[in-house]
Amino acid sequence: xxxxxxxxxLDDRLGTASxxxxxxxxxxxxxxxxxxxxxxxxxxxxxxxxxxxxxxxxDASSTPVVYRGAYTPLAGATVSTAYDSALRISFQxxxxxxxRQVHHWTALVFLAAIVAHMARIFxxxxxxxxxxxxxxxxxxxxxxxxADGFTGYSLPDDLLSGTGxxxxxxxxxxxxxxxxxxxxxxxxxxxxxxxxxxxFFSLHILIVPAAIAGALVLHLxxxxxxxxxxxxxxxxxxxxxVGSPLWPVYAMRSLSIGLVTAAVVVLLGGLVQINPxxxxxxxxAWVVSSPAQPDWYVGWADGALRLFPGxxxxxxxxxxxxxxxxxxxxxxxFICVYLWPFIERAVSKDGAEHHLLDRPWQSPWRATVGVAxxxxxxxxxxxxxxxxxxxxxxxxxxxxxxxxxIAFFVAPAVLGFATYWLCRELGxxxxxxxxxxxxxxxxxxxxxxxxxxERERV
Numbered sequence: 001x002x003x004x005x006x007x008x009x010l011d012d013r014l015g016t017a018s019x020x021x022x023x024x025x026x027x028x029x030x031x032x033x034x035x036x037x038x039x040x041x042x043x044x045x046x047x048x049x050x051x052x053x054x055x056x057x058x059d060a061s062s063t064p065v066v067y068r069g070a071y072t073p074l075a076g077a078t079v080s081t082a083y084d085s086a087l088r089i090s091f092q093x094x095x096x097x098x099x100r101q102v103h104h105w106t107a108l109v110f111l112a113a114i115v116a117h118m119a120r121i122f123x124x125x126x127x128x129x130x131x132x133x134x135x136x137x138x139x140x141x142x143x144x145x146x147a148d149g150f151t152g153y154s155l156p157d158d159l160l161s162g163t164g165x166x167x168x169x170x171x172x173x174x175x176x177x178x179x180x181x182x183x184x185x186x187x188x189x190x191x192x193x194x195x196x197x198x199x200f201f202s203l204h205i206l207i208v209p210a211a212i213a214g215a216l217v218l219h220l221x222x223x224x225x226x227x228x229x230x231x232x233x234x235x236x237x238x239x240x241x242v243g244s245p246l247w248p249v250y251a252m253r254s255l256s257i258g259l260v261t262a263a264v265v266v267l268l269g270g271l272v273q274i275n276p277x278x279x280x281x282x283x284x285a286w287v288v289s290s291p292a293q294p295d296w297y298v299g300w301a302d303g304a305l306r307l308f309p310g311x312x313x314x315x316x317x318x319x320x321x322x323x324x325x326x327x328x329x330x331x332x333x334f335i336c337v338y339l340w341p342f343i344e345r346a347v348s349k350d351g352a353e354h355h356l357l358d359r360p361w362q363s364p365w366r367a368t369v370g371v372a373x374x375x376x377x378x379x380x381x382x383x384x385x386x387x388x389x390x391x392x393x394x395x396x397x398x399x400x401x402x403x404x405x406i407a408f409f410v411a412p413a414v415l416g417f418a419t420y421w422l423c424r425e426l427g428x429x430x431x432x433x434x435x436x437x438x439x440x441x442x443x444x445x446x447x448x449x450x451x452x453x454e455r456e457r458v
Contacts, residue, residue: 023246024245024246024247025245025246025247026224026245026246027228027241027242027243027244027245027246028228028241028243028244028245028246028250029228029229029230029231029241029242029243030243030244031230031231033120034228035253035254035257036113036116036117036120037113037117038254038257038258039109039113039257039261040110040113040114040117041216042257042258042261042262043106043109043110043113043261043265044110044212044213044216045258046102046106046261046262046265047103047106047107047110047209048209050099050102050103050106051103051152051205051209053099054089054096054099054100054103055205057085057088057089057093057096058082058085058086058089058155058201059081059082059084059085060082060155060197060198060200060201061080061081061082061194061197061198062080062081062082062157062192062193062194062196062197063080063081063194064078064079064080064081065078065079065080065081065084066078066079067079067083067084067087069084069087069088069091069092070087070091070092071087071090071091071278073278074087074278074281074282077281077282078282079157079282080157080197080282080283082155082156082157082197083156083157083158083277083282083283086100086155086156086157086158086277087277087278090277090278091278098266098269098270099269100269100275101268101269101270101272101273101274101275102265102266102268102269102270103152103269104153104269104274104275105265105268105269105272105274106265106269107148107149107152107153107295108295108296108297109261109264109265110145110149111142111145111146111149111296111297112296114138114141114142114145115142115297117138118138118139118142119370119374121135121138122340122366122370123358123360123366123367123370124229124231124357124358124359124360125354125357125358125363125366126229126357127340127341127344128341128344128345128350128353128354129341129345129351129352129353129354130226130353131222131226131229131341132341132342133222134219134222134223134226135340135341136338137215137218137219137222138219139334139337139338140215141212141215141216141219143334144208144211144212144215145212145297146297146298147203147208148203148204148208148209148212149295149297149298150164150168150298151200151201151203151204151208152204153275153294153295154197154200155197155200155201155204156275156277157197157282157283158277158280158281158282158283159280159281159282159283159284159287160275160277160280160292161277161283162192162283162284162285163283163288163292164294164298164302165187165191165196166191166192166285167302167305169183169187169191170323171305171323171324171326171327172186172187172327173321174320174321174322174323174324174327175324175327176315176318176320176324177318179324186199187199192283192285227241227355228241228243229354229355229356229357230242230243230355230356230357231356231357231359232356232357236356237356238353238354238355238356239355292387292388293384293385293387293388294384296381298384299380299381299384299385300377300378300380300381300384301326301330301380301384302384303379303380303381303382303383303384303386303404304326304329304330304380304383305323305326306383306384306386306401307326307380307383307401307404307405307408308322308323308325308326309322310322311325344366359426359430360423361422361423361424361426361427361430362423362427362430363423364419364420364423364424364427365420367419367420367423368416368417368419368420368423369416371412371415371416371419372412372413372415372416372419373412375411375412375415375416376408376411376412378411379404379407379408379411380404380408382404383400383401383404383408386400386401386404
């Protein structure tokens with residue numbers, strides 16, 4: 001057959017048969033938490049597919065036009081071309097609203113999967129040598145995903161997203177000395193400007209997705225080269241991987257995760273309304289929507305801006321606007337995230353290679369730091385919607401702001417202490433359990449808490 005001849009011809013020149021044979025037999029761990037990364041990967045593919053559909057109908061232009069579409073409450077209103085095309089997608093393009101909502105829901109799932117995946121890596125110590133570089137790539141992926149989500153969220157040019165862009169512009173403008181130049185470069189001038197949407201569109205559909213795709217390929221290639229980490233257990237050592245082969249077990253499991261992810265986001269897109277831009281109305285610079293809240297992945301940054309006191313000290317005679325300080329804290333946070341593998345190595349004095357994972361309670365201080373950071377981030381995220389809460393709870397927004405300011409310091413301390421105590425207790429019980437095992441068998445354990453071999457009879 002011609003196809004067989006082609007395969008043999010390629011194998012003779014490229015040696016693909018031996019590579020494919022070894023690749024299909026590569027073992028993957030069976031633990032469910034390793035599939036979180038698969039959810040992020042399939043979400044990205046769904047974003048590419050739905051985003052491609054939407055680009056056929058979206059026009060990223062700020063040129064004002066008179067709306068004459070199907071949504072009659074806005075008939076005759078002056079809107080931007082971008083907002084007009086977003087409404088046309090929602091009400092006049094077949095399945096347009098479904099694709100818009102699936103795209104938006106998938107973006108939320110994509111960010112959630114990345115955060116959950118990074119949390120799993122952090123709490124189990126999977127970032128340790130030799131995987132520090134992969135942690136750096138993963139953190140970069142998180143930042144790129146946030147940037148892509150924010151630029152895409154801003155494209156419809158509705159009142160809610162326009163207010164968010166105004167906030168981002170003001171925060172960037174507050175950076176001392178270089179803020180004005182950076183804002184001009186990123187937004188194309190003093191916002192609102194006709195260049196902003198065009199630049200966001202280029203970033204959202206081309207530059208940032210290409211960077212994400214490249215980082216994903218590099219991330220997966222490094223995982224393939226370095227082999228997978230795994231939890232300690234019988235037969236699992238620092239030099240092997242115990243699990244299912246790539247084909248057919250892991251491939252079918254991964255495909256199932258992809259189909260379930262697609263089913264969930266399609267159901268959400270078809271049944272649960274999100275970002276109803278026709279209710280918000282077009283963006284007008286002199287109007288601010290309230291109550292309003294951004295998507296959750298930037299809600300914590302908005303919460304930091306809302307909670308930080310309005311102080312503007314002068315440094316060397318130059319005023320430092322109050323929005324800069326939360327921006328500085330966010331920048332320091334991401335620098336610490338980037339450097340965490342090296343920070344932990346310096347603190348623990350552990351420079352050995354690790355292919356076996358820790359249980360979270362096996363490193364109490366790491367778990368304490370992780371829980372404290374996550375709780376502080378949760379407080380900021382809740383503070384990002386304090387105006388919505390004030391409306392429904394009939395409480396003054398100023399009271400909620402002070403509650404969240406106090407909680408920002410109290411919650412990490414209390415939950416961090418509780419986490420440390422719980423980890424110590426779980427570690428003690430684990431040691432007691434191991435010490436009380438049957439006298440007919442012993443388990444050799446490595447200093448890192450893993451199994452050095454299978455159980456043996458005494």
